Amino acid sequence: MSNREPELYDVIGIGFGPSNLSLAIALEEYGAHGLENEISSLFFERQSSFGWHRNMLLPSATMQVSFLKDLATFRNPTSSFSFIAYLHASGRLPQFVNNQNFFPTRQEFHQYLEWAQARVADRIVYGSEVRSIRRSPGVVPEQSDRLLLEVADAAGRAGRIVEARNVVISTGLVPRMPEGTERDERVWHSSEFLERYRRTDRGELRRVAVAGAGQSAAEITRFLYDELPHAQVCAVIPSYGYSVADDTxxxxxxxxxxxxxxxxxxxxxxxxxxxxxxxxxNYSVVDDEVIRDLYRRSYDDEVRGVSRLQVLNLTRVTGVKRAGAETRVSLQKGFDGEVRELDFDLLVCATGYDAMEPTDLLGDLDRHCLRDEAGRYRIGRDYRIVTTPEIRCGIYLQGGTEHTHGLTSSLLSNIAVRSGEIVDSIVARRAELSGEGTVLAEVGGDVR
Ligand SMILES: Cc1cc2nc3c(=O)[nH]c(=O)nc-3n(C[C@H](O)[C@H](O)[C@H](O)COP(=O)(O)OP(=O)(O)OC[C@H]3O[C@@H](n4cnc5c(N)ncnc54)[C@H](O)[C@@H]3O)c2cc1C
Structure with a gap:
């Protein structure tokens, strides 16, 4: 292939976390039914190797979803990519069953994801960030049935151009900091926690604060309390106490x-x-077991007459100033309460994430993506952004569809089935565009 002719794929996935890994598996299993079913695909991931929230793989953190809601089972219960197949391959199936637990540790689930991605590795390009998507001039000048993607390598050099008939954007949640708070060497977001923690001299951490009242905040608070026996750990929570996650x-x-x-x-x-x-x-809540674990530590401290774990409730971080080696944190109690300043050696902001936002990636193409009265993307039931008629290629989202598809949009619960639905839609549209059938109404015809 000449340098000037970009490679062309039926599907290009942007981001390779669990969602697009699940899609790669759905495509693989669809292709296994015969050559005519083959859909060419390539996935770009900016990390240098597979990683699922690596910086939050705390030793005792467990999954918040049953292991049966894995990459494939709900779409294909006989899939060789299931968590059970992984356990079998690892020789741990009997032990796992003896353990009688639906919720493996995140570390074990990560090993499963790594095992699964290795089996589709030929279609993943790590260390590659998609920088932009734009229209490729179509055969009919007013129409685009291909998209051009610009990809940068690990060194940040843009240059690789690829063409796709469909893109599936799955770039994940966007870390959110408290207003007026910038990250620096002693102010971290939870998404960078372990990597930064490992590089820090623990002896210097004598007074640490964790802002937030969700699962990550509680897990980090417990972790720091256990890891730093010499330190005071301060949990800054906007609520009165941690609220329990309803998993009834x-x-x-x-x-x-x-x-x-x-x-x-x-x-x-x-x-x-x-x-x-x-x-x-799921949102701003904590597993019952983690809450009780933390409370037990706080109570034991009281019995011993020490106060290592301090909970500042109804309190929010409203700003941070650097004061030499110390981090001066402004804290407000209540909404109109007084602001006071406390010095810490470290502030971890476990203050959550914003939904996936593909607007920057779409650039000029965005004006062809239709929006509702509230300015949100209109999305088909098949997860395809509704576009102006001249865009005949598919722009699918895995994530960022909370307003149309609900609570599971950024979670694992539904990824196996969602990936299958996206494959069905791609196949149906391919048949329609090649004049082999009019199946859009069945699969992807519903539009909001
Ligand atoms: C600590 C933590 C624990 C969680 N635990 C659970 C749980 O137990 N159960 C559950 O249901 N949900 C959980 N979630 C929710 C989480 O969103 C999902 O687990 C999951 O990560 C969604 O997968 P994804 O592939 O959509 O996104 P991600 O896993 O975020 O993957 C997106 C990928 O895209 C890559 N990327 C971004 N931009 C580009 C680009 N331009 N080019 C190339 N690559 C790019 C990123 O590097 C990343 O690897 C958790 C979230 C967090 C933060």
Missing amino acids: PFANQVFDLRAVDDYYFATEQTREAFWRYHRNT
Whole structure:
């Protein structure tokens, strides 16, 4: 192939976390049914190797989803890419069953993901960041049935150009810092926690603070308390106490597959009710076991007459100043309370994430992507952004669809089935575009 002719793929995946890994598996399994089913694909990932929230792989952290909601099982219960197949391959299936636990550690799940990605490695390019997507001039000048992607290598050199008939954007959540707070060598976001922690002289950490009241905040607080026996650990939480994650069976149904349809086809008021009643299944909440574990530490301290774990409740970080080696943190109690300043050796902001946002990547192409009255992307039931008619290629999202597909959009619960639905849509549109059938209405025809 000449240098000037970009490589062309049916599907290019942008980002290679669990969502696009699940898609790669769905494509692999679809292709296994015969040559005519082959869909060429390539995935770009900016990390140098596979990594799923590596900086939060704390030793005792467990999954918040059943191991059965893995990369493939809910789409194909006989898949060789299931968590059970991984356990079998690792010789640990009997031990896992004896352990009688639906929620493996995140470290074990990470090993599973690594095992799965190694089996589709020929279509992943690590150390490569997609910088932009733009229209490729079509055969008919007014129409585009291909997209051009510009990819930078690990050294940041842009240059590789590839063409795709469909792109699947899955670039993940975006870390959020408290307003007025910038990251530096002693102010971290939880998404960079372990990497930074390993590079820090622990002896220097005598007074540390963790801001946030969600799962990551509680896990980091517990970790620092255990790892730094000489240090005072201060949990800065906006609530009165940590709130428990509701994982009881009826509430858990919001993660079921049919809940996606119930949400997608609901009115705006009903969608709001999903969030109002069930936000506490996942957002700003903590597993019961972690809350009790932390409370036990705090109580034991009290019995011993020490006060190593301090909880500043109803309190928010409102700013940070650097004061020599110390980090001066402004803290406000209540919404109109007084602001006071405390010095810490480290502040970790476990203050959450914003939803995936593909606008920058889409650049000029974004004006062909239709939006609703609230300015959010219009998305088909098949996860495809609704575009102006001249864009005939598919721009699919895995993530960033909370407003149309509901609570599971950024979670693992539904990735196996969602990936299958995206493959179905790509196949159906390919048939339609080549004049072999009119199946759009069945698979991808629903549009909000
Ligand atoms: C600490 C933590 C624990 C979690 N635990 C759970 C859990 O137990 N259960 C659950 O359901 N959900 C959990 N989540 C939610 C989480 O969103 C999902 O687990 C999962 O990461 C979603 O997968 P993804 O592939 O969509 O996104 P990600 O895993 O975030 O992957 C996105 C990938 O895209 C890459 N990327 C970004 N931009 C580009 C670009 N321009 N070019 C190339 N590559 C790019 C990133 O490097 C990244 O590897 C957790 C989240 C966190 C932060």
